[in-house]
Amino acid sequence: MFRASFSLRQLAAVATFLPASLAAPLAHAQTASLEPAKVETTSSFELHGGYTGGRFSHSTNDTHSSFNPFGGGGSSPRGVAVEHRFDGLMLGADYVLAKRRAGHPTTTTLRVGLDVLGAADRLRIGDGRRATVGLLAAHPHFSVDMQKNRWQTRVGVGMLAGRVGYYGQDGSFDILATNIVVDTVHTVPTFQLEMNWNHWVQYEIGYGANGLLGLANPAYFFGVGTGFGPRSPLALVVGVSSAASLDFDRTKSSFGYARVVLAPAGRPWQANVFTTYGSAHYQRVALQVGYKLPGKASSARR
Missing domain, CATH: 1.20.5 (Single alpha-helices involved in coiled-coils or other helix-helix interfaces)
Incomplete structure (x- = not known):
């Protein structure tokens, strides 16, 4: 009890x-x-510049007009090869805004920037004529980068505007003259999608946004590669690319490309090298370096 x-x-x-x-x-x-959870925000500016150069060729219709007092006059269109050799420079700046919510594994980075590109394009036309034309374009662009756990995805869009490149089209009729028309390309959209898993597996696809934005002859590209692990400062991507204006006999042709990125952790600078291979009609090399200025960090509850 x-x-x-x-x-x-x-x-x-x-x-x-x-x-x-x-x-x-x-x-x-x-x-x-x-x-409310604490949101950490970091804002900064990045400066970048670089060099690009290369060569490609395309075909155009050259209208050869003539006048013969005994046989009359006439015109006949014929294909003419136009070879390009170009060298150019790029300068640009990006505003970068990164946000991360405390307790969440996701970091979102917004990037808005403007690039200015200029190049000298030296043309050699099939019948022996030569000319040097200038390329000058601006490239406003915007991208979103999302990193969650070990996955990172980046989507970027932009627009090249100005004198981006020169391609050939039909020539006009002119008595007692041989004419060629090389039209100016004024706008080219750019697009790029990148995916990365733990800095081991990398994937990219896009148009006009690689090799210093494809000035003179924008191209499609698709590549895969590796970053050799999360602690490695080096990344290598190889793939295939195709430009619409690169071969005298064919309208399109594919070739290979390689891109090497050097970005040491904790350092404010990085470098990007781009080169093509496998095509006698299209060659390009580009080098771009960037420097990140000291940023400003803040936190707030939301």
Whole structure:
């Protein structure tokens, strides 16, 4: 009887004490869940510049007009090869805004920038004529970078506007003259999608946004590669690419490309080298370097 009554008193005491002991932690947890999470924001500027050069060829219709007092006049269109050799420079700046919510594994980075590109394009036309034309274009662009756990995805879009390149089309009729028309390309959209898993597996696809934006002859590209692990400062991507204007005999042709990125962790600079191979009609090499200025960090609850 004594044991039973003592046990009942113990249970009654526990029943009374337990809600009181749990009330404070539960109230604290509820208050913490209602508090807004802290959002860490970092803003900075990145400066970059580089060089690009190469060669390609395309065909055009050259209308050769003539006048013969004994046989009359006439015109006949014929294909003419136009070879390009170009060298250019690029300067640009990006505003970078990164946000991360405390307790969440996702970091979102927004990038808005403007590049200015200029090049000298030296043309050699199939019948021996030569000309040097200037290329000058601006490239406003925008990209979103999302990193969650070990996955990183980046999507970027932009627009090359100005004198981007020169391609040939039909020539006009002119008595006693041989004419060629090389039309100016004024706008080229750019697009790039990159995916990365733990800096081991990399994938990219796009148009006009590689090799210093494809000035003079934008191209499609698709590549895969590796970053050799999360602690490696080096990344290598190889793939295939295709430009619409690169071969005298064919409208399109594919070739290989390689891109090497050097970005040491904790350093404000990085370098990017791009080169093509496998095509006698299209060659390009590009080098771009970037420097990140000291940024500004802030935090707020939202």
